[in-house]
Amino acid sequence: MSNLTIEGPVCPVPLRHTTHIVMGHGSGGKMTQDLVDKVFKPHFSNPALTAGNDFACIPSPAASPVGIRLAVSTDSHIVAPLFFPGGDIGRLAVCGTVNDVVMSGAVPVGLTAGFILEEGLEISILEKVVESMSLSAQEAGVPIVAGDTKVVEKGKADGLFINTSGYGWVDDKYHIGGELAKPGDAVIVSGTIGDHGIAVLAARGDLGFETTISSDVAPLNHMIQTLLAEVPDVHVLRDPTRGGLATTLNEIAVQSNVNITIDETAIPYQPAVLTACEMLGFDPLYVANEGKVIVIMPSQYARKALKILQSQKYGQNAAIIGCVEKTPEKRVLLNTRIGSTRILDVLSGEMLPRIC
Amino acid sequence: MSNLTIEGPVCPVPLRHTTHIVMGHGSGGKMTQDLVDKVFKPHFSNPALTAGNDFACIPSPAASPVGIRLAVSTDSHIVAPLFFPGGDIGRLAVCGTVNDVVMSGAVPVGLTAGFILEEGLEISILEKVVESMSLSAQEAGVPIVAGDTKVVEKGKADGLFINTSGYGWVDDKYHIGGELAKPGDAVIVSGTIGDHGIAVLAARGDLGFETTISSDVAPLNHMIQTLLAEVPDVHVLRDPTRGGLATTLNEIAVQSNVNITIDETAIPYQPAVLTACEMLGFDPLYVANEGKVIVIMPSQYARKALKILQSQKYGQNAAIIGCVEKTPEKRVLLNTRIGSTRILDVLSGEMLPRIC
Numbered sequence: 001m002s003n004l005t006i007e008g009p010v011c012p013v014p015l016r017h018t019t020h021i022v023m024g025h026g027s028g029g030k031m032t033q034d035l036v037d038k039v040f041k042p043h044f045s046n047p048a049l050t051a052g053n054d055f056a057c058i059p060s061p062a063a064s065p066v067g068i069r070l071a072v073s074t075d076s077h078i079v080a081p082l083f084f085p086g087g088d089i090g091r092l093a094v095c096g097t098v099n100d101v102v103m104s105g106a107v108p109v110g111l112t113a114g115f116i117l118e119e120g121l122e123i124s125i126l127e128k129v130v131e132s133m134s135l136s137a138q139e140a141g142v143p144i145v146a147g148d149t150k151v152v153e154k155g156k157a158d159g160l161f162i163n164t165s166g167y168g169w170v171d172d173k174y175h176i177g178g179e180l181a182k183p184g185d186a187v188i189v190s191g192t193i194g195d196h197g198i199a200v201l202a203a204r205g206d207l208g209f210e211t212t213i214s215s216d217v218a219p220l221n222h223m224i225q226t227l228l229a230e231v232p233d234v235h236v237l238r239d240p241t242r243g244g245l246a247t248t249l250n251e252i253a254v255q256s257n258v259n260i261t262i263d264e265t266a267i268p269y270q271p272a273v274l275t276a277c278e279m280l281g282f283d284p285l286y287v288a289n290e291g292k293v294i295v296i297m298p299s300q301y302a303r304k305a306l307k308i309l310q311s312q313k314y315g316q317n318a319a320i321i322g323c324v325e326k327t328p329e330k331r332v333l334l335n336t337r338i339g340s341t342r343i344l345d346v347l348s349g350e351m352l353p354r355i356c
Numbered sequence: 357m358s359n360l361t362i363e364g365p366v367c368p369v370p371l372r373h374t375t376h377i378v379m380g381h382g383s384g385g386k387m388t389q390d391l392v393d394k395v396f397k398p399h400f401s402n403p404a405l406t407a408g409n410d411f412a413c414i415p416s417p418a419a420s421p422v423g424i425r426l427a428v429s430t431d432s433h434i435v436a437p438l439f440f441p442g443g444d445i446g447r448l449a450v451c452g453t454v455n456d457v458v459m460s461g462a463v464p465v466g467l468t469a470g471f472i473l474e475e476g477l478e479i480s481i482l483e484k485v486v487e488s489m490s491l492s493a494q495e496a497g498v499p500i501v502a503g504d505t506k507v508v509e510k511g512k513a514d515g516l517f518i519n520t521s522g523y524g525w526v527d528d529k530y531h532i533g534g535e536l537a538k539p540g541d542a543v544i545v546s547g548t549i550g551d552h553g554i555a556v557l558a559a560r561g562d563l564g565f566e567t568t569i570s571s572d573v574a575p576l577n578h579m580i581q582t583l584l585a586e587v588p589d590v591h592v593l594r595d596p597t598r599g600g601l602a603t604t605l606n607e608i609a610v611q612s613n614v615n616i617t618i619d620e621t622a623i624p625y626q627p628a629v630l631t632a633c634e635m636l637g638f639d640p641l642y643v644a645n646e647g648k649v650i651v652i653m654p655s656q657y658a659r660k661a662l663k664i665l666q667s668q669k670y671g672q673n674a675a676i677i678g679c680v681e682k683t684p685e686k687r688v689l690l691n692t693r694i695g696s697t698r699i700l701d702v703l704s705g706e707m708l709p710r711i712c
Contacts (some may be wrong), residue, residue: 021477026507039483040503043490048466048501056501058466058523070426074468074521076506110404110414112430114519116472127395134399143405146414146521150434151382152710162514163470165430165502165521167414209364346364354508 015190028242028288028353029347048243052255053178054100054238057170060257067172073100074165074307078143081356082129082159083155086195086214089162090132092290092356096241097164098140102221103237104295105228106168111137112117118157129160140219142166173232180235181256183251186302188295191216191225191317193245194273197287197352213272216314218291223312227295231305236296239289246285246344248294249332261333261341262322285334286347288355296324301329319328362505377541384598384644385703394461408611409534410456410594413526423606425463429456436710438485438515440559442551445518446488448712451575452597453520454496458577459593459649461532461584462524466501467493469520473505474513485516496575498522503627529588536591537612539682542658544651546579546665547673549601550629553708554642558632569628572670575649575698579668583651587661592652595645597712602641602700603690604650617689617697618678627666641690642703644711652680 012225024031041050048056055073077093087095094111099109101328113133137144201207218238228234236256240248244265253260269284279282291314297305302320309315332344375666380387399405404412411429433449443451450467457464469489473482493500555571557563576595584590592612601623609616625640633640647670653661658676665671688700 019478019479021473021475021482021507023507025473026505031507035479035505036503038503039479039486043486043502044469044493045505046499046501048499051502054502056466056468058501070523071524072466072468072502072521073501073502074470074519076470076472076519078472078506078508110412110428111523112412112428113400114430114470114521116432116434116517117377117381119377119379123375123377123391123395126377130395131398137400143402143404144400145402145414146410146428146430147400148393148404148431148519149382149388149396149434150710151377151379152434152514153379155511157517158508158512161472161513161517163430163432163504163519163521165428165468165470165519167426167428167523211562242666271588350701354506 021031023353024349027347027349029247031349033109038133052179055104057104058117070167071101071104071106071169071170072165072167073097074163075100076161076163077184077356078161078354079200079356080158081203084215085199086106088129088132088216089160089215090129091136093164093311094133094136094140094269095161095217095290096356097166098219098221099239101166101168103239104170105169105174107225108166108221110145111142111164111166113144113162116157117149117151119151119154122265134212136219140221162268174228176234176237178236178238181252181258181296181324183258183324184299185235186299186320186323187260187262187322187324188302188306188318189245189321190293190315192268192270193289194277194284194287195270196290197308197355198273198276200355201243201352211272211276214293216289218290218314220293220314223309223314224293226312227305227308230308231297231301231303234295238294240292240294240301241288242292244286244288244349246332247347252344253330253332254269257328257330259325259327259329259331259333260322261325261335263335264337266319266321268317282351285299285344286351290356357377379709380705381577383703383705386605386707407533408473411460413460425526426485427460427462427524427526428521429453430519431456432517433712434710435556435712436514437559441526441555442548442571444488445516446484446485447492447521447573449518450489450492450496451573452712453522453611454498454575454577455595457522458525458580459595460526461530462526464498464522464524464577467498467520467522469500469518472513472517473507474515475507475510477515492575496577514584530584532590532593534592534594534608534611537608537614537634537680538591538650539614540655541591541652541675541680543616543618543678543680544653544658544662544674545601545677546626546649546671548626549645550628550633550640552712554629554632556711557690563632566633567628569626572645574648574649574670576649576670579665579670580649581660582668583664584711585662586601587653587657589657590651590653594650596648596650597644597646599703600642600644605651605702606702609686609688613684613686615681615683615685615687615689616678617681617691619691622675622677624673624675638707641700642707646712663708
C-alpha cells in the first residue's frame with residue numbers, strides 16, 4: 001500500500017502542555033497517555049492500575065484456596081452518532097467492556113451499565129439502544145446485573161452516554177498481559193483493520209462518498225475462550241480500539257520492553273476501508289476497531305491458533321502479521337509493501353474524535 | 357416539626373407518560389422507577405438486577421468451596437457544581453459507590469473510574485477532583501484499579517462526569533437486602549438527614565441566604581464492617597441518597613412487602629437544614645444524603661447496634677427512628693410531632709436535580 005506515506009497522524013499544534021482539556025486527550029494516543037501519567041497516576045497509583053492493561057486483576061480473598069482471580073474493566077461510551085452501520089452505542093458499550101475483560105483471559109460473568117441521559121432525549125431512542133444492549137449481552141452470554149440512570153439538562157450532554165464496567169473470573173493457569181510479549185513470539189490479528197472508525201465516519205456523513213463499510217463491533221469472548229482452551233500459552237491479548245493497531249502495538253512494545261515488527265502485506269483490510277482511508281488521508285493502522293484482537297504467543301503455536309481463530313465467526317480473516325524481537329527499543333516497525341521499513345509511532349492528537 | 361405539611365413533593369404536570377426524557381427521570385423517585393420498569397427491565401431482566409438493590413451479588417465460580425459472593429455496583433455522578441461545602445464530585449464518586457457495595461454486607465476491594473471530560477475543562481480542576489478521589493479512596497481503603505477517559509466537544513457535556521463501579525466480597529454468613537425487612541424489626545438511621553442536598557443547593561447560590569451546612573458525603577465501609585462484626589444479624593442496609601429517607605424507606609417497604617412507621621420526633625436533623633427546608637418549602641425527608649445508612653434489624657439488637665454506630669466517626673448522631681410492621685400495605689407512615697399519622701409517598705418528579 002504505497003500511499004501509506006504519513007508518518008503517523010499529524011498534530012497541528014503542540015497540545016501536550018495545554019492547561020485545558022482538548023479533544024486529543026480522548027484520542028487514546030500520546031495525549032491521553034500524558035493526561036493519565038500527569039493527572040491520574042500520581043494520585044491513583046497501585047499495582048493493578050499501573051500495570052497498564054485495559055483490565056485489572058484482583059486476587060480472591062486470602063481465605064480462598066481456589067486458583068482464580070477477579071478481572072475488572074470499565075469504559076465510558078460517547079460515540080456520535082448513536083447509531084452507525086453495524087452497530088450503535090448500546091452494542092458498543094456491551095462489547096467494548098466484555099472484550100476488555102476477556103483480554104485478561106477471564107470468562108466475563110457480569111456487566112454494570114450507567115446511563116447519563118440528556119433532557120429531551122426521545123425515549124424510543126433509549127429503548128432501541130437498550131434493546132441492542134440486551135441482544136449483545138445475550139450474544140456474549142454476559143448479563144447486565146446492576147445499573148444507574150442520571151439525567152442532565154438539555155445542552156449539558158449529547159443525547160446519551162453509557163458507562164459499562166465488567167468483571168470475570170481468570171483461571172490462574174493463564175498468564176496474559178501487555179507486559180508479557182517475548183522475543184520470538186508471533187503476532188496475530190483476528191481480522192480486517194479499521195472497519196469501525198470508517199463506519200462511524202460514514203454514519204456522520206463526513207466521507208463525502210457512499211460506502212458499505214460496517215462496524216466490526218462484536219463480543220469476542222466465545223472466540224477467545226475457544227482459543228485459550230486449545231492454546232493456553234498465550235502471552236498477550238489486546239483489542240486495538242482507540243488509536244488503532246499501531247497505537248495498541250506501541251503500548252505492548254513499551255510494556256514488554258521489546259520491538260514489534262509487522263508486515264504491511266500481511267495485514268488484512270477490507271478494500272473499501274483502504275479506499276476510504278486513501279481518499280481521506282487516514283492511515284488505517286490508526287483507525288479504531290471494536291471486534292478485533294491482537295494475539296501474541298510463542299511462534300510454535302501460531303499456526304494452530306490461526307486455524308482456531310479462522311474457524312470462528314469473528315476470526316475468519318485472522319492473519320499472522322508479525323513478530324516480537326529482542327532489540328529493546330520499544331518500537332513498532334512496519335516492513336512496507338515497497339521493501340522499506342518505517343517506525344509506527346503512537347497516535348499523537350485526535351484523528352477521529354468520539355469513535356467509541 | 358409542625359411545618360412538615362407538604363404531602364410529598366408536588367409534580368406540576370403528569371410527566372410519567374412523556375415520550376421524551378425529562379429531569380424527573382433522574383430523580384430517583386417514581387419517574388426513575390417508571391423508566392427502569394418500562395425501558396430497562398423488559399430487556400435486562402435477570403435475578404441480580406430485578407432484586408432491586410443498589411448492588412448485585414454474584415456467586416463465586418462453581419468450583420469454589422469458599423463461602424463468598426462477589427458484590428458489584430455502579431453509579432454515574434453528574435453533580436452541579438463540581439465543588440460544594442464538604443465535598444466535590446470526586447469524593448462523591450468514590451463514596452457513593454463504596455457505600456452501594458457496602459450495603460450488601462461486602463468488604464469493598466476495588467473501584468473503577470470512567471471520566472467523561474468536556475473540551476475546555478481546566479486541567480487544574482480535574483487535578484483537584486482526582487486528588488479528592490484519591491484521598492477518599494485512601495480513607496475508605498479501596499483502591500481505584502481500572503479507569504477510562506473520554507473527551508467530548510465543548511457544549512456536549514457539563515465539565516466533568518464520573519462513573520464509578522465497585523467490587524467487594526460478601527461473606528455468606530450475611531443475608532442483607534432490601535427484601536429482608538421483617539415485622540418487628542427496628543429502623544435506625546446513622547445520622548442527620550438532608551445535609552447533602554441542602555449543601556449542594558447552597559453551593560449553587562440558590563438558597564438566597566447564607567448557611568454553614570456541609571455535605572455528609574463519606575465512606576461508610578469501616579463503620580458498617582464494625583457493626584456487622586458485632587451484630588451480624590442485620591436484615592437491610594441502604595443509603596438514603598436520591599429521593600431521600602422517605603423514598604428509600606418506600607423502596608424497602610415494597611421490596612419486603614411490609615409497612616414501615618417512623619417517628620418524626622426521633623429523626624435527627626441539623627437545625628440549619630430544617631431552617632433551610634422551611635424557607636424553601638422542601639421536605640427534608642426527600643432531600644438526598646451521601647453519608648448516611650438505614651439499618652433494619654431485629655429489635656433486640658437495636659440498642660447494641662445504635663451504640664456501635666454512635667461510637668463511629670460517621671454515626672455519632674445515629675438514632676432509632678421507627679419499626680417494621682406486619683400490615684402488608686407496603687407503605688411508609690410518619691407519626692408526626694403533633695400526634696397525627698401521614699403517609700410518606702415516593703418522590704414523584706424532580707425536587708433537586710443533579711444532586712449526585
